[in-house]
Amino acid sequence: DAAEKGGYEHFMLKEIHEQPTAVKTTISPRINNGMPDLSECGLTPEMLKNYRKFFIVACGTAMHAGMVGKYVIEKLARTEVTVDIASEFRYRDPIVTSEDLVIVISQSGETADTKAALHLAHEKGAKVLAVVNVKGSSIAREADMVLYTHAGPEISVASTKAFSVQMAVMYLLAYEMAYAKGTITEEECRRLTAELQKIPEMIEKTMECEDRCKYVASKLITATSLLYIGRGLDYTLSMEGSLKLKEISYIHSESYAAGELKHGTISLVTDGMPVIGVATQSDLLEKTVSNIMEVKSRGAFTITVCKEGTEFSEGVMDEVIEVPVLEDILMPLITVIPLQLVAYYTTVLKGLNVDKPRNLAKSVTVE
Ligand code: G6P
Numbered sequence: 001d002a003a004e005k006g007g008y009e010h011f012m013l014k015e016i017h018e019q020p021t022a023v024k025t026t027i028s029p030r031i032n033n034g035m036p037d038l039s040e041c042g043l044t045p046e047m048l049k050n051y052r053k054f055f056i057v058a059c060g061t062a063m064h065a066g067m068v069g070k071y072v073i074e075k076l077a078r079t080e081v082t083v084d085i086a087s088e089f090r091y092r093d094p095i096v097t098s099e100d101l102v103i104v105i106s107q108s109g110e111t112a113d114t115k116a117a118l119h120l121a122h123e124k125g126a127k128v129l130a131v132v133n134v135k136g137s138s139i140a141r142e143a144d145m146v147l148y149t150h151a152g153p154e155i156s157v158a159s160t161k162a163f164s165v166q167m168a169v170m171y172l173l174a175y176e177m178a179y180a181k182g183t184i185t186e187e188e189c190r191r192l193t194a195e196l197q198k199i200p201e202m203i204e205k206t207m208e209c210e211d212r213c214k215y216v217a218s219k220l221i222t223a224t225s226l227l228y229i230g231r232g233l234d235y236t237l238s239m240e241g242s243l244k245l246k247e248i249s250y251i252h253s254e255s256y257a258a259g260e261l262k263h264g265t266i267s268l269v270t271d272g273m274p275v276i277g278v279a280t281q282s283d284l285l286e287k288t289v290s291n292i293m294e295v296k297s298r299g300a301f302t303i304t305v306c307k308e309g310t311e312f313s314e315g316v317m318d319e320v321i322e323v324p325v326l327e328d329i330l331m332p333l334i335t336v337i338p339l340q341l342v343a344y345y346t347t348v349l350k351g352l353n354v355d356k357p358r359n360l361a362k363s364v365t366v367e
Contacts, residue, residue: 004155010354012156012248016340017207019164020200023333025150026165027172027196034190036176041145043129045180052099054081055126057089057117059364061159061243062105062166067236068332069103069170075329076178076192086113087367090120098125103173106130107154107162108363109137116367118142131169133162156355157362158248160340163240164203167333171196195326199333206323206337213338216303216319217345223251223274227265227295229258230278231288233332238278241305241339248347248357258291271299278339279306280323280331292316305338307331 008014030037054073056066063085070081084094086104090113096102102121106114109132118139121128130143133151140146149165175196179189220226226245228238235257242255256265258277269275275295279288285306293316296302301318304310308322321338323331347354 009348010156010344012158012160012340012344012354015154015156015161016337016344018152019161019337020203022149022151022161022165023168023203024200026168027199030147030169030172031193031197034193035179035186036172036189036193038147038172038176041129041147043145043147045176047101048177048180050099051101052097053101054079055089055094055096055100055102055121056081056083056105057086057102057114057121058105059086059111059114061163061240062107062111062114064236064240064243065163065166065170066103066105067239068167068233069174071233071236072171072174072329073177076174076184077181078183079177079181084117086111086117090116094120096121096124096126100126101129102126103129103131104139104143105132105166106137106139107133107149107151107159107166109134109139110363110365111139112365112367115139115142131166133165155362157357157360158244158343158354160244163336164333167336168196168199171330171333195330199330202324202326202334203337206334209321209323209338210341212321213341214345216321217342217349219301219303219319220245220249220251220274220342220346221349225252225268226274226276227268228253228255228276228278229261229288229291229295230255231258231284232281233328234278234281234284234288234335237280237332237335237339238276240336241276241278241343244340244343245346247360248343248354249350249352250357251346258288261291261294266294266298269295269298269300273300275300275302276342277302277304278335279304279310280335281328283328285310289316305335
């Protein structure tokens with residue numbers, strides 16, 4: 001067991017630290033001569049240009065990777081993407097046609113609802129692209145096209161490295177789609193691809209916040225409830241951070257779009273309640289900070305994950321976790337690291353079973 005954990009105390013921590021390698025192994029074979037190349041699965045730029053609509057369907061953490069994908073694809077390729085939770089998609093009679101591409105994302109490739117969503121897409125005549133980690137899994141076998149994420153086996157129930165590689169594939173897809181559609185130039189596509197290639201190294205650098213995350217975790221162990229807030233890409237990351245924390249530490253946590261707080265959730269904020277703000281997006285920083293100030297003035301204990309060197313007015317942030325500075329669109333790929341580490345250390349400090357939380361399964365093969 002100890003050998004399997006490669007010297008780490010838990011699989012989750014091992015898998016968090018495997019992320020630089022996992023991302024590198026996943027993107028390297030899909031970059032050809034400085035440009036994204038997903039042709040291995042049969043997906044051509046021509047096809048990407050011609051699909052009428054794109055749907056991304058997944059469960060849990062994989063769905064959050066899909067949310068990041070939506071933001072990045074829409075931003076770069078100016079094409080609408082619908083993201084659905086698989087168990088909702090399959091029952092809402094979605095308007096999918098044979099001209100659409102349904103992208104299913106799944107670490108295990110066995111999640112019952114995601115599989116059912118794939119079947120529904122096929123019934124409607126759509127093509128299905130699967131982004132899957134486990135080779136030869138049901139979803140991989142049944143999809144029309146497969147892009148394997150090469151994270152290696154993920155043992156911890158809480159998904160970490162699978163999320164990062166799923167995001168990495170979403171970026172490659174967004175780049176290829178945007179270039180195919182002519183919404184970015186070849187030069188811009190090459191530049192973005194080169195930036196993506198630096199991510200493994202940047203994740204490594206981000207790991208330097210580990211001690212800081214451990215310290216912040218020590219402030220969370222007595223909390224009974226907390227909030228994660230953010231806007232745009234930071235909102236998608238706050239959803240993932242919140243899920244990670246609640247699933248293993250058993251602390252009730254909600255993620256909220258920062259701008260929506262005042263429509264109800266802010267009434268939950270009481271003295272000392274931790275609120276974790278994710279604030280890495282430059283154009284949204286001021287707005288998010290003003291939301292953090294709102295909760296601070298109601299007694300919240302404020303923790304902010306932001307770019308290195310971000311300045312805040314005196315007394316607004318109780319704790320800050322800084323991550324390296326990348327261009328906004330790429331920030332999710334490193335911002336997830338402190339969110340995973342905070343969830344991990346909170347759980348360890350509470351003495352709970354990190355790798356096998358109660359009531360949860362690694363792969364949910366029942367509906
Ligand atoms: C379970 C796991 C999650 C995972 C979700 C989707 O709930 O505990 O970590 O995100 O299923 O799994 P999949 O294998 O389809 O990515």
